[in-house]
Amino acid sequence: MHRCEKIIGRNNSAIIARLKAHSAGRISIKSIKQEVALDLQRIRIVLVATSHPGNIGAAARAMKNMGLASLYLVNPKDYPSGVALGRAASALDILDNAVVVDSLESAILDCGLVIGTSARSRSIPWPVVDPEECAEKLVTASRQNDVALVFGREDRGLSNEELQLCHFHVQIPANENYSSLNVAAAVMVLCYEIRKAALDYSDSETDNPESEAPGKQTDLSELDNGDESLTEFWDQPLSTVEDMERFLEHLEKVLIRLEFHDPEIPRQLMPRLRRLYSRIRPDKMEINILRGILSSTEYQLDKKPKNQD
Numbered sequence: 001m002h003r004c005e006k007i008i009g010r011n012n013s014a015i016i017a018r019l020k021a022h023s024a025g026r027i028s029i030k031s032i033k034q035e036v037a038l039d040l041q042r043i044r045i046v047l048v049a050t051s052h053p054g055n056i057g058a059a060a061r062a063m064k065n066m067g068l069a070s071l072y073l074v075n076p077k078d079y080p081s082g083v084a085l086g087r088a089a090s091a092l093d094i095l096d097n098a099v100v101v102d103s104l105e106s107a108i109l110d111c112g113l114v115i116g117t118s119a120r121s122r123s124i125p126w127p128v129v130d131p132e133e134c135a136e137k138l139v140t141a142s143r144q145n146d147v148a149l150v151f152g153r154e155d156r157g158l159s160n161e162e163l164q165l166c167h168f169h170v171q172i173p174a175n176e177n178y179s180s181l182n183v184a185a186a187v188m189v190l191c192y193e194i195r196k197a198a199l200d201y202s203d204s205e206t207d208n209p210e211s212e213a214p215g216k217q218t219d220l221s222e223l224d225n226g227d228e229s230l231t232e233f234w235d236q237p238l239s240t241v242e243d244m245e246r247f248l249e250h251l252e253k254v255l256i257r258l259e260f261h262d263p264e265i266p267r268q269l270m271p272r273l274r275r276l277y278s279r280i281r282p283d284k285m286e287i288n289i290l291r292g293i294l295s296s297t298e299y300q301l302d303k304k305p306k307n308q309d
């Protein structure tokens with residue numbers, strides 16, 4: 001697969017139609033590049049157990065202002081609601097298409113990168129990024145994977161278990177004496193950073209007069225400007241949350257059989273292993289290798305005669 005196909009996805013028919021229009025002399029390659037850079041469809045915003053429907057509407061409006069479209073609502077307290085519709089103003093389409101689910105896990109199962117927001121640091125330290133790094137990571141990873149940014153409850157934020165499903169945590173460096181923003185305001189700040197990261201990428205495109213020539217035959221390689229900052233490619237898609245959850249369940253089962261792990265005295269073993277693997281962010285191939293090692297271990301344990309003595 002060409003690097004550029006990885007940017008836009010192999011089956012992005014809209015972009016391919018644009019490339020044909022470029023070949024026919026109707027649009028410039030620069031506008032196609034900007035469209036690719038500003039395509040934020042694979043970045044989803046997840047709101048967990050929001051109590052006030054007005055915050056859901058305001059979050060939808062902030063998303064639409066910043067060019068995001070995918071909203072997931074986990075157990076919203078009072079939804080659907082006229083209050084949400086009122087606060088969404090012209091972002092009703094975002095609410096119409098919002099997906100309502102009953103657990104954070106189901107909202108992010110297919111995501112390759114998940115960043116959780118937190119107004120304060122938690123008991124087990126987790127990799128923390130600032131809002132700019134958060135945006136750059138999301139924009140970069142969204143070229144190849146669905147990705148999610150997760151927001152918590154108005155009163156209690158995200159639980160430790162929910163935060164541990166995330167690869168990174170992001171904290172908006174607000175006033176130390178009052179660091180907790182309204183959830184929709186936090187959505188606005190971080191979506192603005194995402195838009196800035198995408199615009200920076202789009203602005204960094206150098207004009208290439210040759211490729212700009214209307215009517216020039218072109219292909220996906222025209223979209224490759226060699227800029228690595230937001231096009232950090234990997235030869236495999238990242239493992240998803242679902243892959244990681246199944247792997248960790250398998251690992252725990254094998255560690256119990258090996259008597260390395262005692263679920264009666266768990267200490268922090270599994271959260272620490274979760275943090276280790278989520279920091280590495282294995283790709284799909286790597287997670288399959290790890291699963292294979294676990295299966296071989298189980299096979300050997302099955303073969304070993306019990307009560308050898």
Ligand code: SAH
Nearest residue numbers: 117119151152156157171172180181183186
């Ligand atoms: N009392 C809660 C605050 C919840 S604020 C707590 O201490 O966690 C509601 C949500 O807004 C948070 O879960 C988070 O998603 C977002 N938020 C508020 N302030 C934030 C900040 N400074 N940085 C990142 N996210 C923030």
